[in-house]
Amino acid sequence: MPSILRSGFMENLVPKAAPTRYSDTELGEFKQLILSKMDIAQQEYKDLMATLDGSLSNDDNSGAYATLEDGAATLEKETVYQMAARQKKFMEQLEAALVRIGNKTYGICRATGKLIRKERLMAVPHTTLSMEAKLSQN
Structure with missing residues (x-):
């Protein structure tokens, strides 16, 4: 059995942990998308x-417009x-997303902590x- 462990076979059976954040390359892609939307x-x-x-x-204050107009x-x-x-609110949200990219927390759900x-x-x-x-908010 020790030879199996040394070969790395058993290591492949252990599930890998889910990533906790996006890579710098992915963050760069998101940044470009956000900048274009901005x-x-x-x-x-x-x-x-x-x-x-x-x-x-x-504005014409001469009374030329009727009440309906x-x-x-x-x-x-x-x-x-x-x-x-x-x-303006949308632009503020995009700015906040850029801040999250800068501190590498972008893409992490604030409710679940998952990506x-x-x-x-x-x-x-x-x-x-x-x-x-x-x-689940609804």
Whole structure:
């Protein structure tokens, strides 16, 4: 029996521990994905803010708009404000993900402590919960 142990055969039967974090190479891939999403998000945020700036400067207080048109314009502004707020929150979440990459905790579920599947992180790179944890929230 000792010859089997020396050959390493028995070592292959012992299950390997699951990885506890992503490799530096994988973290670099995630960082590139997040940076590209951040660029897009920043441009969309700038566009939304430009829309708001344009709509605020085009306000006509001469009474030319009817009440319904005023209501529609107000609703449109509120919708753009909400979209801008969501975009800003998304950018903050991406920034937080970059911090986690920097301290090598990116991809670790905050509820279970297990690695979040790579496919999930590619789809939702700012997530901090695995699907298991996310589904158990509901």
